[in-house]
Amino acid sequence: MTVEQRTSTTEVDDDGDPVWVVAEGAPLVPDVQAWRRLGVGGRCEAWLGWCGLLWAPVVVKLPRPHQVDHPRARASLGREVRALEGILHPHLPHLYRHDLGAGLPYVVQEHVGGSDLDDLLARRRIPAGAAALLGSQLLSALLPLHARGVAHLDVTPANVVVRDGHAVLIDLGSSRRLGSRQPAGRPVGTLGYASPEMEACEPVSAAMDVYGVGAVLRETLARRWPGPGSAALADAVERLTAPDPSTRPSVRAALDLVARCLPRQRPAWPGWARPTDPPIRSAEAL
Missing domain, CATH: 1.10.510.10 (Transferase(Phosphotransferase) domain 1)
Known part of the structure; x- marks a missing residue:
């Protein structure tokens, strides 16, 4: 039974508004078990979870209990999806999946450890x-x-x-x-x-x-x-x-x-590699 299917799984946070309470190992969203809450915002909260399908930790973002039906909370999650969906970049988190149309909308992202x-x-x-x-x-x-x-x-x-x-x-x-x-x-x-x-x-x-x-x-x-x-x-x-x-x-x-401010002893990049240009323009460049 996920958070969406529960009826009394909340407590009051420091700001006086409710947050979700999910025991460690309990279902959080489909195919993700709760680990611990990472942070709380005005409209949404973020959880560290474990996804057995990926066999990896993930971050789950979902609206706070009193914001589930608020359009701005859903819009915030939608902005995450719009920004990250389909992007694979080493300096951005990967978006794994989402369901913005669910009774309790959620977004599942890569957990960036550090x-x-x-x-x-x-x-x-x-x-x-x-x-x-x-x-x-x-x-x-x-x-x-x-x-x-x-x-x-x-x-x-x-x-x-x-x-x-x-x-x-x-x-x-x-x-x-x-x-x-x-x-x-x-x-x-x-x-x-x-x-x-x-x-x-x-x-x-x-x-x-x-x-x-x-x-x-x-x-x-x-x-x-x-x-x-x-x-x-x-x-x-x-x-x-x-x-x-x-x-x-x-x-x-x-x-x-x-x-240009990087130190002279930088990583071993090839001589033709530049930060904003593709490193290889043609087969002849090899």
Whole structure:
């Protein structure tokens, strides 16, 4: 019996609203057993579960009990699906399956094991070279999202999980279509990482995500300065977080700019590999 089939499986959270209560090992959604609750938002909550079909841990997102029939809770899950469905990228979580039309809609995603950047920054300093690599990976993750007309809009240290030295950009619940309008007086994003035009509720643009990556790098550098390579990366961050969005580089240009801040002793990439170009253009290139 899944959560949807139960009638009294809730308790009151710290915010005074209910959350689901599911015992470890009990069915959570079809083919997924509950492990533990990962986090609670205003409308949805996230659970760590075990999927026997995949034989792997997964993340399950579903509305909170009092939000099950609220259109905005369902819309948040729908934005995750719209952003991630069909995308296979090393710096984005994989979407496994979903049922947005169920009585209790849900989304099942890859579990990205690791520490979030917020936690890492609280525990240790990150060298400028590692910060540049992190920024390159985040900008790379934005490319397929923007290609399908979606902006993330909540690039923050809390939404960056570092797994085996690789950054993964998570939580697409705040994503919006490029060019769409934000609700008047209710800007999307997190204060301190939202661009000035986002806070002004201007239409959604790719430049807002560029600013978000720059703000994350700015925070990373603030706990590192001074250090080798910090000055070059700080100059790049200044360009990414320019107040005027028209003066910020595009995502591809920003990726090139930040990648130039990588240390000279970088991973063993082939000489012809460039961050924003296909490494092999033709068979002759081999």
